[in-house]
Amino acid sequence: MMKHRLFWPLMVLVVLLLFNLIYSPDFFSIKMRDGHLYGSLIDILNFGSPLILVAIGMTLVIATGGIDLSVGSVVAITGAMACLSISRANDQNGLVAVLGAVGIALVLSAALGLWNGFLVARIGIQPIIATLILMVAGRGIAQLITNGQIITVLSPKYQYIGAGSLLTLPFSIFIVAAMFVIASLLTRKTALGLFIEAVGCKPTASRLAGVRSRTVMLAVYMFCGLCAGIAGLLLSSNVSSADGNNAGLWYELDAILAVVIGGTSLTGGRFYLAGTLVGALIIQTLTTTIYMVGVPPEITLVVKALVVLAVCLVQSEKFRGLLRGRPKAGPLQTANPEVKRHA
Incomplete structure (x- = not known):
């Protein structure tokens, strides 16, 4: 059981939740108010939804051996574009205006992801450099869209995307669940998942085997951009505004x-x-814990980095072996003396 890949991450999550419970005895309490569920656990799922969406897209990109550093900028661009479109509409709360703004933002996010994929798959630029270009330029594009200001919109229909509720739960949770199910079905119930892993392991060999590696890479980068775009809609609609500098x-x-x-x-x-x-x-739980405990803002990132480092070390079999005092066996080390003697 301890060898399962999810064992240690789940243990860390449980430890964080138990620490919060000890620090705040009502941490697990969930209350019904005005037909909506409220509580710290609900907040973790709600506020963590944008990060989960971005991480789902990032997983597929990393699986191909790439990386996407531009997702934060794509989040800012899509949120800014959606709010700008709504603010210019005659009726900001009109269904056509909201759907049009959401459609424009999502198409733009997919196009930005496709641009990253084009630079990586077609031009041959290293993924970290190709996406770094949009990471830097994208933040400037977002500020150009907002004209360096925070765009505020008055649209309850748009606000519902990030702050609304469905079946007593935040609507953002259902969006994340839908994207997770779609990604799981596409990668585990079709050949796409195998193609992604093949490209990530041996891109040249996969291409010689008939896998269209460039098409696969274009698809995953576009999907990653789309996930970041949806996250941008969640963030901007939750506060009914767009901040091109910090979103x-x-x-x-x-x-x-x-x-x-x-x-x-x-x-x-x-x-x-x-x-x-x-x-x-x-x-997200770690972020909630840091804010709840009252860690000074100037050392928040340091504490977060130390905890993440501890999580990664706990997951490492080599590190756990060192703690148990069992050095990793070399190529000639074996438990059979006869094999060792002949070697």
């Missing part, structure tokens, strides 16, 4: 950490969407 800031780093904590290797190949989900919940 989605450092989301790319949190998403990468969530993927790594979930057990997906940065070198590509096998990926675990369920592990990514647990990793994102760990990061």
